[in-house]
Amino acid sequence: MSQGSSVFRSPAYGWVIVVLAALAMVATLPGRTHGLGMITERLLNDTSLQFDRQTFGYFNFWGTLIGASFCFPAGWMLDRYGIRLTLPLVVGSLGLVVIAMTRTTSLFQFAILITLTRGLGQSALSVVSISMIGKWFRSNLPLATGVYSLLVSVGFASAFFWGRGQSEIDWRTQWQQLGVILLLGLTPIFAIFVRSAPEDEQPESPTDRHSNELDFSLSEAMATPAFWMIGFATSFYALVSSGVSLFNESLLDERGFEKTALYDLGMMTTGIGLASNLLTGWLATRVRITSLAAIAMSLLAAALLGLPFISTYPGLVTYAVAMGWAGGMVTVLFFTVWARLFGQAHLGRIQGMAQMMTVFASALGPVVLAEVKARTGTYLPAIVLLGCVATVLAVTMAVVPLPQRKSELLANPCLEPNAAT
16 A cells, blocks of 8 residues: 555544535535525526515525435435545536526526535535544544534635625626636545545454444434434524525614625624534533533524614624524534434435435525515514524423433443544
């Protein structure tokens, strides 16, 4: 084996994978609600497309719903062919679709392309990015996830900064630049430097087989209350985040803020999320994971129920702190929990199912807010209702039982092989 090959297969190379995985998550931007949120108002004013806010909301809903089906083939490809093949294929395809999106004037073509950006970006690429960490790390998974989440937050904060600088140009020009970056910039980088986890490329040892016996299959994971409750809580956050992100400019205008508040809020919540990522990554090694989820839901509830009373910049900062901290916690928990509770052997499929749940929820968010706005003239009834649901989830998450079979492995770290250190 060559020295270069040994470096790529070394467990220590997992930390390079952390950086690449974070870069891959940031690359989902054009398929995510907060990415589309940067160009929503310009899209609605595009005379060559000519559709209203509700139509756009339904495009997002069906595009996201159909795009959720991409989670399953992405998870299957990860488990079957590994990261090295799957990641460049998905990123390159997303880049082509984003470029094609800038050249359409047909609503039918636009609907298909936005569905593909959702499927390849929000669904498939997210599954690949998150699973990269779970497949490379066992004993250091919370630490790796904390670092990964920090890098993702920095990446998305940079994207918001870039988006603010591009806010006055035509949306097609901005999206063209983004597509070229994905296709000609990131795809070659991933093709050269990404490697599948060492245990995916080596014969199983007896210890590996024992570890895999403790790992859950998808059906076994879905038979546990923890899978559904944690999945529902993280999906609910996705619903709130997608709805608020897509219509943030309009929502903040309703509360009396200028257009620049959209970018201030995005940078504040992302920056606050950095501290939340690190602290949650550290706490995840010491505190019951469902207790952390309960705290996250409590913060989300406080942010939503307090939003109707916000009309000043200090109030906006308070809202940003609560939303940013809750979002940072949910991010780390979602990235950590599936591998930690259910193991690595079938992580692609389990992560795919969990991601599909969040994608379904994120599809509903914009529709709920758009419908409430259209019927009542304000977003606030929806915001208050979502705050009440978050309160109920906070109480429920505090008492949900964790799966018992995996706890045997967690209680005996010496059984954990191939952990990147």
